[in-house]
Amino acid sequence: MLTEIIKQRKADLADGKASPTQDILSHMLMTCDKDGTYMKELDISTNIMGLLIGGYEATGAVCTLIVKFLAELPHIYDAVYKEQMEIANSKAPGELLHWDDIQKMKYSWNVAQEVMRLTPPIQGSFREAATDFVFNGYTIPKGWILYWSSITTHKSADYFQEPDKFDPSRFEGTGPAPCTYVPFGGGPMMCPDKEYARMEILVFMHNLVKRFKCERLLPQEKIVMDPLAMPAKGLPIRLFPHNHIN
Template identity: 55%
Template sequence: MIQILLTSVLLFIISYILWNVYRTRNRKSVKNNINLPPGSFGWPLIGETLAFLRANWDGVPERFIQERIDKHGSSLVFKTSLLGDRMAVLFGPAGNKFLFGNENKLVGVWWPYPVRKLFGKCLITIRGDEAKWMRKMLLSYLGPDAFVTHYAATMDVVTRRHIEVHWRGKEVVNVYQTVKLYAFELACCLFMSLEEPNHIAKLGSLFNIFLKGIIELPINFPGTRFYNSNKAAAAIRAELMTIIKARRVELEEGKVSSSQDLLSHLLTSSDENGRCLSEKEIANNILLLLFAGHDTSTVSITLLMKCLGEHPDVYNKVLAEQLQISDAKEAGELLKWEDIQKMKYSWNVISEVMRLNPPVTGAYREALVDIEYAGYTIPKGWKLHWSASSTHTDKDNFEDPAWFDPSRFDGSGPTPFTFVPFGGGPRMCLGKEFARLEVLAFLHNIVTNFKWDLLIPNEKIKYDPMPTPTKGLPIRIHPHQI
């Protein structure tokens, strides 16, 4: 079996190389006098991908960029090859500002093949007017106005129920595994009104497989992570299509309203010309949002609890702020949007957690034209990468960057374009407000109920592709004495 797999992989690599040689020969030749950024394309086919992935697995994604800054002597940009594509890496506030400010002008959204293949046609993989329309449609349900009306209370209900079932009465809890259940249950409830535990568990187990292939070499052979991820994505879509078709019937029969949840909203919305999203496009976008609601929030909450366990003084200040909010409410009264706005110190703490370990380490663009940047030319068609991790850990942007210090976000906060966990510009994360509300609702309920001890001090963090404690952050919890 191993021999067959190795032979298949070798044939794939040879075919891929020959295809790239053919593609390169048929491209218009690049003038020899183009002043490309310094750097190296690395090995044929794989480029510098292994070094890029190794830095993530070792828990220091910024290392890949810092090593090349030191090696090539450029403080703004270098060239490389990642996941089969020639790429220019722009780093620091200047690079972030350039890319965020030139969306749909000089650059357009782009993601490596595994992301495009696994997510299909959805908000993060399309450009231009279609992307603007799709973003507007989703934002009408995920923007701040929607949260003011009912999201805070719904999140509070789901959070309280989750804590009673999965935390109350327990002595030891694996935070990452348990919070994954919470985040996915919440996303299924709010986006699709899906609450049946077995159905949610089935989708959740598929997502755990799906996640592992997102940033991987696209080797689509049995046994590889990309192959397994692709199969899981197909299974998730099949489940979503069944849910979508059933909901369409319910809408036609008047059994549910168009405002019930995101799914109903997408099925009944259209642009000014009457165009609606296809069922496949709806499935792809819900897949995207379930991924965002499931995984990015999970790692943020997990690392938040890790930091609070490591810094008792910070925990005490967060607890004091949250008790002040709960003490002002009637017994059993749910959180409101106004309560969330009062959690200023708590949000500073969460922001510092995301600075040290951004849930998404960076993103990609494609050069729509030849770009002149920092004295170099980045040819049309090249890919561009910006890194939140390297920006957040640069001592030029944050004094003593390894130190956990929520006060960095007091007042006006960090210098523009130095803190970018949600990206920026027209492509800023659509779910920013959703994530903020979700994490704060969970934080409010967990700290007003429990204190905890970390069972593995200094547990290592790895990025695969998101920052996760290697053992899932086991803790011993202590209920507050009432």
């Protein structure tokens, strides 16, 4: 389906029916490298799949998992609610969130980070060894493809005390040691949209807790990797609007 959309856009651009700057698809079709080579249709569709998975699925998975943890942990919910209501009460009626408001959501972001530590939505990714090196007594030759997995350090007691405990305070101060907390990857290939994701997640948390408390309908529901971390049955919940709570 994506290939058909790409072909159609190519035809529309050629006929002047689409704008070269209207969206990322037009940009990918119209931009060439320094040698004048344009991206192949397959590469464009692979990149768009990456954007859809990264931009929609990963953030959606984190928001779902946040709802799960907030429903399970009332003391965490209450602290997030307090922080978000201070921000909500500082706004004029109908006024939207601003960038400065997002910067004030420190506790909520610690909660979101702790959710991603315990259930990283993306488990890891691949790297190619740039040089021969030795790891744990094994020689890894240059050129080998390696898979790094975030859960290896996220759940290690060497880096996170009581690793199974939900504790947002781990992210206070300087936070975890470098390269131990990696839900967005690390190094030059790190997720380029980490900050955008942070904003989306915090805006979601604000609007959720401002209006609702949540209760899980299937408390024993498991988390599965499909391929991102997701509650197996889609996390059915009951929402309680605040004005209906005593």
